[in-house]
Amino acid sequence: MTTLPYTPTPATLKEPAISRMLFADPRLAPLWLLLRLYVGYEWLSAGWGKVTNPAGVWVGEKAGVAVSGFLNGALAKTGGDHPDVAGWYAWFVQHVALPNAAAFSYMVAYGELLVGTALVLGLFTGIAAFFGGFLNANFLLAGTVSSNPLLFILATWLVLGWRVAGWWGLDRWVLPRFGVMEQPALLPADPVNRRQGQPVR
Template sequence: MKNNTDTLTQIPEPSLSRFLFADTRMNIFWTLLRVWLGWTWLTAGWGKLTNPAGVWVGDKAGTALTGFLQGALTKTDGDHPEVSGWYASFIQNVALPNATFFSFMVAYGELFVGTALILGLFTGIAAFFGGVMNANFLFAGTLSTNPLLLIAAVGLMLAWRVAGQWGLDRILLPLIGVPGAPGKLFEPPASKPKTPAV
């Protein structure tokens, strides 16, 4: 019989979500999704880095992003604006004045997220930052493939334990660990047993 001080601190994970997001039999699905999403980000970032006009990271850096953001500001009118007022304020007061900086962040962010996802390197974190970029594009009123990419990123964030198993996470995560469970590199040194005094 349990006493009154025993409380439920964790709700057991349903078997379906355990199978989808934590079962190694799902490796092939999550690996294919991870590589596809990574390739999508990598090609988008590479296209910005190698843009011959230099409007993302070249001598005209920020030009393309400025045009994109100004276009987003035109979507703030009407009964059902595509861009919310709070995001329009962010665009006007933060993003536009720093368009060159954000241009580099977008181009290199897409490249790094894509590379990390393809390699299976910190898969959950890479998917999170990819999802943040998708959310920002959606907030700016750009539908395109962003909803699909965001859904894929959320799936990879939930399945991070197995999504990178066929990648570098298989090697790195046991070494560095995860929050609450340090890896081999960060384990406290084992204390030597004390020898009794004679």
């Protein structure tokens, strides 16, 4: 008799019912739709304003002018006993971002536009919300508060609820193609002969 090698089954963590209801229940899709559209509209309008700016200070001949002003303002907030901008982020601004202000200008403008478009359409909602939160975090690290704390919190919620946040959106049709949506479990073959009540040999 040949004994097959024992293969341990990896442990899985059970998802609490409240977590599943909030972040994976399609019945709450209308709530997530409102949240997603609000955050998406904020990013879409911000990005569209930068891309279509008539002065071209974000995208165009003068690309980098607006970002340079923003970054220099961040550097001015690094002094004092309680600086608004951390020293390590100031180093990043001075040595990485400012020398490449034009490139960062394009990335910010089109990044906001792409994040907003994806959220409004409900396409790869979790990924779009993650990058939106990443933008918010960078603005906050640069000492700019404005609506960034609220949008960062909402983006975090959208990341947590990615399975249902795009249910009323393109994710409902796109995500199953990547195998990330639940499908009804297939029952294993029944090893019992139902007519005789004996194991199949």
